[in-house]
Amino acid sequence: MSAANSTSQQQSLHFQLFVAGSEPNSRRARDNLARVCAGPLNGRCTVEIWDVFDDFERALAHGILVAPTLIVTGPGQPITLIGDLGDEVKLTEALGVNGQARGRSHG
C-alpha cells in the first residue's frame, strides 16, 4: 500500500467497462467513467466498452456476472469495480487519483 502513490498518477490506466445495453445503471456508468477520464485522470486512460448482450462469451470469460462492471488495468494488479460508478469517493479512491492511493499496489 506504499509505493504506488505518485507513479500511478503518471501512468495511463486501461478501462474495460461491461454494460448491459442501455439500461440506466449502464448509461450512468458510461457517463461517470467519461467524467473521471476527462477530469481527475486528465485523459491518461483508454476505455473499452463491452455490451454483455452483444457478447456474452466475453462476459463469461471475464467472470462478469453483474453490470456495470469496470475492470481497471494499469500499474499494479487489476481492480474490479461494480456499480454505476456513482459513488465518486469510492471510485477515485480505488483509482488512486486526487492524491489517494490505488486500492492495491504491486509487491
Place this chain on the structure above:
Amino acid sequence: MENGKGKPTADTPPTARPLEKVPTRIEGVDYVLEGGLPKGRLTLLYGGPGAGKTIFGLEFLYRSALAGEPGIFVAFEERAAALRQNALTLGWDLAELEAQGRLFLLEARVNPEAVVAGEFNLQPLLAIIEGKARAMGATRIVIDAVDALLRLYEAPRQERRELLILSDWLNDNGFTSVVTAKLITDAETRYEFLDYLANTVIRLDQRVSEQASTRRLRITKYRGAGAGRDEYPFIIDRNGLVLIPITALKLDYQATPGVVASGHSELDAMLGGGYRKGSSVLVSGTSGTGKSILAATFTRAACDRGERVLYLNFEESVSMMLESLLSPGIDLRGHLQAGRLHILASSVEALGVEEHLVQAERALARFEPDHVVLDAASSAARLGSQQTAYGYLARLINRCRERGRTLMMTNQLAGTDTVQVISGVGISSLVDTVILLRLEESNGELNRTLLVLKSRGARHSNQAREFRITDRGIDILPPYIGEGGMVTGVARQQSEMREALEYQRLADHIRAKEAEIAHMSASLAAQRADLETAIDQASTELNAMRNELAAKQRGQEARREMRLPGTREGDTG
C-alpha cells in the same frame, strides 16, 4: 379477451391444462413429486449447510443430460473443479457431459475483492445463461446457493428486487429451474417472499437423533399439482441421492388370488391350502424354535418350483446360513448358484436404516423376486427407535404387497413377549398370517408345537400341532384331536391321554407361575431388608464422618490459637 366464440386465444393462460412435469430422474423423487418438477417453472430448494441441495441440483442435471436433456448449473459458491471432483465420487463424469455440450457449469463467484461503487444488476449473468442455453438447447437451469449472490447487496429491498427479476426471467424464458438457498435461522423470514415466487418449494434437512444422522425431504408447496406431503427420508449413497417414499399403507388391498405352497403338505392343510400369494407371513417363536428352518423350507419349495426368492438375512452371513441349514437337510446352494435365490446378508448395525431400505429396494428392483424372506424382523428393532423399525417393516411389507410378492418374516420372541409383538414393534395389524412356534419342556420331554394364530382370508386350523426338525427338514405330526371329525380306537385313547396331559401341563404352568410370584415377593422382601440395612449402615458412616469433621475443625482451631496468641482476645473459653 372475448375473441370469437369461446375459442381460446393464443394468450389465454393455460390454467385449464394440467401442469406438465419434468422428471428429475433422481431415485424416488419423481414418485413423491408425482411425475417431477413443474415444467417451465421455478422450484425453490431450501436446506441448511450440508443438507444435500447441491447434490440434488447436480443430480437433476446430470441424469437429465444422460437422458439427452442439456442443462446449466450456476454455482455461486463452489468452484467448478470442486463440483466435478465431488461428482466423480458419486460416479458421475461431469467433464464428459460438458465436453458433449450437455452440461454447463457456470462458476458464478463474484470477485470478493470487487469494490462496489453504485447500483448494479444481474443482466450479464442472465445474458450468459440465455446465450449458453440457446447454444446448447438447454431448458433446465439450476442456480445453486442464490443466497451467496444476495450477500452482494446491502439492502434487503434491493435483494428482493433482484430475486424477483431473476425468478420472472427464469419463468418468462420457460426454464425448468431449481434455485437453492441456504436455510439459516433468519433466512426463513428473509426469503419468505421467495416461497411466493416459486411454484414448488422443497425443504431438505439433516437431523441427528440417537447418534444417527437422518436426512429428510419435504414438499411444502406444489402449486397446481399433487405431491406427497409427508416427510420422506433420503440418503446420499455412492450413486447419488435416494429418496425413500412411504407409500400410503393400503390395508384394504386386493389380495392376490392363489396360494403358495409352504413346502410341507401338512402345513399347507393347516393354512387352508398354503400361504396367500402376495401376503405377509410372520413366523414367531423364541430362540431355537425353528423359525429360520420354516422360512428356509418355504424358500426351498419356491425355488424348487422355479420361483425366485430374495432372502434378507440380518442374523448371519451367507455361508453360515447355508451351512446351518444343511443339518436339517435343506440345501439351498444349488438354488443360489442357479440364481433363483438371492441372499442379502448384512448385520443390522452395519448400515443405517435408510441404507438397509435402499439395499432391499435395489435388490427387489434388480432381482424381481416372487417371494421375500426377512430373517429376522425382530432384528429391525436394533435399527434405531421403534418408529424406525416400524417404518422399515411397514415399507417392506408394502413394497412386497404392491407387487404381489409373498413376504415371510421371522420374529424372535423374548420370553415375556406376547406372540404378536415384534420386540415392541407392533406390526401385527399389517401382517396377514401369524404362525407361532413353541418349544416346551414338559414331563422331561422337549416338544415343538406349531400353531396358525391368524390367517387373513383363509380358513385355517386352530390346532397346535407338534412338529419336529429332522435331517430331512420339518415334519408335522398328525393331529391328535380331529376337528369335527371322528377319532376312534387307539387314536381316541391317545387323544384323551394327550388332552389329559394338556390339562396337566396347564396346571403345572399355573403352579410354576404361582411359585415364581411367591419367589419374587420373597425376593422383594429380602431386597427391602437389604436396602434398609444399607441405609442404616450409610447413616452410621455419615455420622462418623460428621464427627470426624467436627474433631478436625476443633483441632485446627486449637492449633491456630497456639500459633497466634492474642489475636483471639476475648475468646478464652
